[in-house]
Amino acid sequence: MNDLNHHAAESVEKMSVDDHRSVVRRNEPTTLTPSQLIDRSFIPFADGANRHLVDSFRELRTRLLAISNDNFITLVAPVSPTCGGSFVARNLALAMTFDQSKTALLIDCNLHHPTQHTTMKIDASKGGLINYLEDPEVNVESMIYGTGVARLKLIPAGKSQFGDLEAEYFMSFRMRLLLDSLRSSYKDRYIFLDSPPILGAPDARLLSELADVVVLVAGYGRNTAADIAAAAANFDPLKFAGVVFNENV
Template sequence: MSKRHEVEPLRAAQALAQRAGALAPFNGKQLEARRIVSHDMPDSRPADAFRDLRTQLLARAGGGNLSLLVVPVAHGSGASFVAVNLASAMAFDERRTVILVDCCLRSPQLHRRMDLPADAFGLVDFLEGRVERIEQVVHPTAVPRVLLVPAGPRREASGDLLGSARMRLLLDSLRGTDEGVCVVLDAPAVAASPDARILSSMAELSVLVAGYGRDTPAAVQEAISVLDRVRLAGVAFNRVPH
């Protein structure tokens, strides 16, 4: 595959980011309903918490481009909430483009949170070869400077897809070589499948999300033992609403 073809999807993603500026952004009520932080929300504490997490991760990465895995200890720990809001907080910086990738192939949900049609081309379509151009699965959203690669059709047997050469090509192409690109992977639970372990070997950094008062210390330690420890940036405790 030529070098020119490899960088082409990144250019398309950046063009999508510019086009996304023409989309009407979510208003305050829409953001609240979707539990997405914004830089101008009345209660700044949630946004500040994600700003702090963003700053720590970017410092750990050296301030450049970043591919980040957000993975829950168990189903219901709240990793999708953290992934979406971390992407939003990273995109507060107008120089940065964030590409959010839904890797939860068994139970995808990010397309609903971002108001994307259920039949939009997604990750599975590219990994299974139905879509050849990566830019076809990268969609603008109503969150400024945040793009989404939805999961696409549900798949129970997801390990072979996520561990494939096409998945590595996708991540390398999205991250690219230009400055200001962050790729955030929303992963399935460590306890549910080997998918999280596979993905942790591909991302530069990983954040483990534990449900505060929900996931036991033993479960957290077991999840840590499964992930690539060199790339594990830390554990984020999320207060899961009841």
């Protein structure tokens, strides 16, 4: 595993997070072994050898909780395709589940190049996000998959029926309805959107309008300061939580 460094921008106001009541779902067991977690590009959180990485994600989670209220939606947006943004999104969602009173839902919003379901070795044959957006008959619960990690679920990107994916899908009524429904159904659920790269396409900017918090992921030694500044300029400064410098690329 490689090291990870991050910093958070100054928050305008620190808000306390309500202590949500426990739910039955928190007792769902983790079925993956440490080696299976590594094989799925998770940080094995019970492995002392990776304590520095676990603590890095735990600290980032704590900072997000400090600047946000209630169960928020976080957009994890990589500067470029080589940043390891999906790795950060996956493990940040995992870190949220370290608190047994909280659950996390990761949504793969990289419709052109989805990776989460294959990395986590999940059979996503029932479809995913794009199937819900295209078909009014698709039920939300049918596209939520278990990951083998307690209190962590995945909505994969899915596969389009039409083959012509547009960024405007993210601005549709169905997309807003989906996020509102997912957030309001469970008050202990924190949602993480795994975004396509920022530079070169409008998808991440459109997704940021649906999120409460934006975390930018830069490839350590790969993205220049100019790249990072150009990427950050796409987002509302009041939503911008900071930059994660990721070496796991």
